[in-house]
Amino acid sequence: MATAATVPTRRKRAGAGTGSGLPRWVFLPAVVGGVFIVLPLIAMLARVQWSSFLGLITSESSVAALWLSLKTSTASTVLCVLLGTPMALVLARARFPGLRLARSLVLLPLVLPPVVGGIALIYTYGRQGLLGSSLEFLGLRIAFSTTAVVIAQTFVALPFLVLSLEGSLRTAGRRYEAVAATLGANPTTVLRRVTIPLVLPGLLSGAVLAFARALGEFGATLTFAGSLQGTTRTLPLEIYLQRETDPDAAVALSLVLVVVAVLIVLATRGRASEGSL
Amino acid sequence: MTKPQQSVRTVGALELQTTLEERGTDLDLRVRPGEVVAVLGANGAGKSTLLSLISGLIRPDTGRITLDGQVLVDIDRRVWVPAHQRGVVLLAQQALLFPHLTAAANVAFGPRSKGSSRRDAQAEAVRWLEAVDAVEFADRRPAQLSGGQAQRIAIARALAVDPALLLLDEPMSALDIAVAPALRQLLRKVLRDTGRTALLVTHDLIDALSLADRVVVLDAGRVVEDGPTRTVLSQPRSAFAARIAGVNLIAGTAEQHGLLTQDGTRLQGMLDPTCVIGQHAVAVFSPAAVAVHLTPPTGSPRNHLPVTVAELEARGEIIRVHAAGTVGGPGDLIADITAASAAGLELVPGKSVHFAVKATEVQIYPSRIV
Numbered sequence: 001m002a003t004a005a006t007v008p009t010r011r012k013r014a015g016a017g018t019g020s021g022l023p024r025w026v027f028l029p030a031v032v033g034g035v036f037i038v039l040p041l042i043a044m045l046a047r048v049q050w051s052s053f054l055g056l057i058t059s060e061s062s063v064a065a066l067w068l069s070l071k072t073s074t075a076s077t078v079l080c081v082l083l084g085t086p087m088a089l090v091l092a093r094a095r096f097p098g099l100r101l102a103r104s105l106v107l108l109p110l111v112l113p114p115v116v117g118g119i120a121l122i123y124t125y126g127r128q129g130l131l132g133s134s135l136e137f138l139g140l141r142i143a144f145s146t147t148a149v150v151i152a153q154t155f156v157a158l159p160f161l162v163l164s165l166e167g168s169l170r171t172a173g174r175r176y177e178a179v180a181a182t183l184g185a186n187p188t189t190v191l192r193r194v195t196i197p198l199v200l201p202g203l204l205s206g207a208v209l210a211f212a213r214a215l216g217e218f219g220a221t222l223t224f225a226g227s228l229q230g231t232t233r234t235l236p237l238e239i240y241l242q243r244e245t246d247p248d249a250a251v252a253l254s255l256v257l258v259v260v261a262v263l264i265v266l267a268t269r270g271r272a273s274e275g276s277l
Numbered sequence: 278m279t280k281p282q283q284s285v286r287t288v289g290a291l292e293l294q295t296t297l298e299e300r301g302t303d304l305d306l307r308v309r310p311g312e313v314v315a316v317l318g319a320n321g322a323g324k325s326t327l328l329s330l331i332s333g334l335i336r337p338d339t340g341r342i343t344l345d346g347q348v349l350v351d352i353d354r355r356v357w358v359p360a361h362q363r364g365v366v367l368l369a370q371q372a373l374l375f376p377h378l379t380a381a382a383n384v385a386f387g388p389r390s391k392g393s394s395r396r397d398a399q400a401e402a403v404r405w406l407e408a409v410d411a412v413e414f415a416d417r418r419p420a421q422l423s424g425g426q427a428q429r430i431a432i433a434r435a436l437a438v439d440p441a442l443l444l445l446d447e448p449m450s451a452l453d454i455a456v457a458p459a460l461r462q463l464l465r466k467v468l469r470d471t472g473r474t475a476l477l478v479t480h481d482l483i484d485a486l487s488l489a490d491r492v493v494v495l496d497a498g499r500v501v502e503d504g505p506t507r508t509v510l511s512q513p514r515s516a517f518a519a520r521i522a523g524v525n526l527i528a529g530t531a532e533q534h535g536l537l538t539q540d541g542t543r544l545q546g547m548l549d550p551t552c553v554i555g556q557h558a559v560a561v562f563s564p565a566a567v568a569v570h571l572t573p574p575t576g577s578p579r580n581h582l583p584v585t586v587a588e589l590e591a592r593g594e595i596i597r598v599h600a601a602g603t604v605g606g607p608g609d610l611i612a613d614i615t616a617a618s619a620a621g622l623e624l625v626p627g628k629s630v631h632f633a634v635k636a637t638e639v640q641i642y643p644s645r646i647v
C-alpha cells in the first residue's frame with residue numbers, strides 16, 4: 001500500500017514544479033545566467049543621480065554625441081539594407097563555387113575584435129590605405145570624419161542584417177517564387193512583389209539589429225574615426241571619455257543607451273513574432 | 278511555326294523527350310492541343326519531375342521540350358526559356374496563395390506581371406473569381422480562407438494568365454474529402470468549357486476518370502503505359518495502374534438513378550452528386566462485385582448484362598473471368614469468382630453468361646470517356 005501511495009505523490013511533485021518537461025536542476029543555472037545579465041543594469045540604475053540626470057544628458061557635448069550617434073547609425077542602417085539585402089539574396093538563392101567561403105568571409109566582422117576592424121579600415125580608406133590614396137586624389141578624405149564613423153558602423157553591423165535576412169529567405173523557401181515565375185512574373189517582379197514582401201519581417205528585424213550594433217559601436221570607430229566632438233565622437237565614445245572626468249554623466253548617458261537598446265529589443269521581438277509563419 | 282488561332286483554342290501541343298540522371302528519369306511524352314492527360318504513378322515515379330521539367334523549374338540533362346512549336350528547352354542547341362516566358366502554369370497540392378496579398382490581388386498577379394494595367398488586371402481578377410464562384414472572398418487574405426476556398430482562388434489565379442498548358446499536381450489531394458468533389462466539378466467545368474490542354478498528376482482513379490481523356494502511367498522515371506482513359510483503367514498493363522484501377526467501366530449518359538449506354542442498356546447505380554443528368558458519365562464497379570449466372574437472374578434488383586466469356590485467368594483462389602459484351606452492348610468486362618463456382622458454372626471461352634451486379638455496387642461518375 002505504501003508504494004501505491006507514494007507513486008502518485010512523486011508524479012505530482014515532478015509535474016508541479018515545472019510543467020515544462022525539463023529537469024528541475026536546469027532552472028538553477030538558468031536563473032544564475034539571468035541574474036548575471038540583469039544585475040549590472042540594476043547596479044548602474046542604482047548609481048544614477050536622478051537630481052542632475054536631465055542636466056547631464058542635455059549638456060552640449062552629450063546632445064552632440066547623441067545626435068551624431070543617431071545620424072550615423074541611421075545612415076549605416078540604410079547602407080546595410082542597400083548592400084546587405086542583395087548579399088543575403090545571393091547567399092540564400094544563388095549557387096556558385098566558393099559560396100561557403102563567401103558566407104564565412106561575410107560573417108567575419110561578427111567575430112573580429114572591433115579594434116582590429118578599425119585597423120583594417122585604416123589600411124583601406126586611410127590616407128596611406130589601399131583605396132585611401134586614390135580617394136585623396138579625388139579630394140575625399142575619409143579617416144577621422146563622420147563618413148569614417150558610418151563606414152566603421154556599417155562594417156560591423158552588415159553581418160547582422162545579412163544573417164537575419166538570409167535566415168528568413170531560407171525559411172520562406174522558393175515555392176512562392178516558383179509559382180510567381182510560372183504566372184509570368186520576371187525575376188525582378190518576383191523579387192519586388194513576392195520575395196521581399198515575404199521576408200519583410202526578417203528584413204526589419206535585421207535592420208533593427210544592425211541599427212543597434214551601429215549605435216553601440218566603439219572600438220572600430222575610435223580606431224578608425226577618432227574622437228572629435230560633433231564629428232566622430234558618438235555616444236559610446238562620449239561615455240568612455242566622461243567616465244574619467246564625470247562618472248555621473250557617464251552613468252546618465254549609459255542609461256540613455258540602455259533605454260534605446262531595450263526599445264530596440266522590444267521592437268524586434270514584436271516584429272519577429274508577428275512575422276513568424 | 279504557325280500562329281495559333283485565338284477563336285478556336287488549339288494551343289498546348291507539347292512534345293517532351295528528356296532525361297535527368299539526378300532524378301532517374303527518361304521521359305517521352307506528347308500531348309495534343311485540348312487534351313487532358315492524367316499522369317499516374319507511385320511516389321517517386323517521376324510525376325512531379327515531369328511537371329517541373331515542363332514548367333521550367335528544373336533543367337534536364339539531355340533532350341528537348343517544345344510547346345506549340347516553340348522550343349522551350351533544347352540541351353544540344355543550348356536553348357532555355359525561363360519559367361516566366363513559357364505560358365505554362367503549375368497548380369500544386371497546396372494553393373500557395375501569396376500570403377501578403379488578398380485573394381483578388383493573387384488572381385490579378387499574373388495579368389499584372391504580364392503588363393496589364395492595374396484596372397484591367399483587377400477586372401480580369403473579378404471575372405475569374407466569378408468563374409470559380411469565389412467573388413465573396415475577393416478581399417480576404419489567404420490566412421482567412423479554408424483549404425478548398427484557397428484552392429479555388431489558386432485555380433482562378435492559374436487561369437487568369439490564360440496558359441497554353443495547365444499543369445495540375447494533385448490539386449485535390451490536400452483537401453478535405455468533403456470539398457474535393459466540388460473542386461473536381463469546378464475543374465471539369467473550366468477544363469471542358471475552355472478546351473484547355475492540361476496535364477493532371479493524380480493518385481485518384483476518380484480524378485482520372487472524370488477529368489482525363491488519356492492516361493499516362495509512370496514507373497521508375499519512364500512512361501510505362503499510355504492510352505485512352507478507358508483502356509488504361511479497365512485493362513491496366515502496368516502494376517501501378519492495376520493496383521488503383523482494374524475495374525469495370527461502362528460509358529454512357531447519366532440518368533436518374535443510373536446510366537444509359539449508347540445501345541440502350543440501362544444500369545442502376547449510385548449517382549455521384551457531381552453527375553449531371555443527360556451528360557457523359559461512366560459506371561464503375563469492382564470485378565469482385567460481379568456474380569456470374571447462366572440464365573438472367575429474375576426478380577432481383579441487380580443489373581445483369583449478357584456477355585460472352587473470352588478468357589479465364591487464375592489468380593490464386595480467384596478466377597478472373599474476362600468477357601466480351603454482346604453485339605452493341607457494353608465493352609469488355611471482368612468478374613472475379615471463386616474457382617469452385619467457375620467449375621460449377623462450367624465456364625469455357627465462348628460460353629454465353631450473364632454478369633450481375635447490385636445497384637449499390639455501381640458508382641456513376643461524370644466522365645470524358647465516350
